[in-house]
Amino acid sequence: MSAISRYGHSTNLIGIATSYMASPLFNDNPQALRIAGTREAAAGLFDKLAQQPDLAACGQVFQDYMCVVFGFEAEQRLGVDKQGRRRFRSSYLRLIQDWGLDSNNAQGAVFKGWVESRFGLFPNFHKQPLDSFRGKNWLVYIEEKMNSRYHNNCIFMQLDLLYEYCQWVIARFQIPAARHKTLYRGVNTLDDCSLVADEDKTQKLVRFNSLVSFTDRRSIASEFGAYILQVQVPVVKLIFFNELLPHHALHGEAEYLAIGGDYRVKVQR
Secondary structure (H helix, E strand, O other): OOOOOOOOOOOOOOOOOHHHHOHHHHHOOOOOOOOOOOHOOOHHHHHHOOOOOOHHHHHHHHHHHHHHHHOOOOOEEEEEOOOEEEEEEEHHHHHHHHHHHOOHHHHHHHHHHHHHHHOEEEOOEEEEEEEOOOOOOHHHHHHHHHOOHOOOHHHHHHHHHHHHHHHHHHHHHHOOOOEEEEEEEEEHHHHOEEEEEEEEEEEEEEEEEEEEEOOHHHHHHHHOHHHHHHHHEEEEHHHOOOOOOOOOOOHHOEEEEEEEEEEEEEEEE
């Protein structure tokens, strides 16, 4: 296949077709998504979370669990190998932080690779448009998403737990919403969007990247472009939002990370 025209591949870990999950039909009528085996493998964590009284306590339990299981104590973040060399240990928190700085760096490729692996959704942009499996741009993405520096600490497993924790929080506390959340994204021109259908001047069908950042504050979105895209994002597609964790690097941006695909978009100026 010379052009990347499909949503993704037929293999995923969520039990429904990628083409349906990434479609406006799913967005209009979302259903719960689960990454196979994740909650079962961490049953103790979710049992402990169920005992907590509020979101703040749950966030602390989750971060403490991740710290212990994946070795995020300050003295362990940079381990030392047998030759005395310092060894980088990848972390979901560091990945979120680096995504916020630049979604097209190697860490961004790892994050997009996780979405591709778990949800079956191909990215359509990484540094450059990804329009061919044979092109140099696709090879750059493959090389960066497989960089061993970011796969030395079960990073995909960390992200599996982050997603499942996010969905557990939404179901338990109805935060940030019970079904859909109105979110915004700023773009400089509509050429920055991959338009699937142009219904009229303000209503579009846009194919977002496999992983996409939004904000719930229109004022913040306006700082990133002259056009503001307003989207109804089903909460089952959220991977991360501002209130999810007590300690992270994206508090100032009010940022949401969501699974991409085709969305109905209202264009504002």
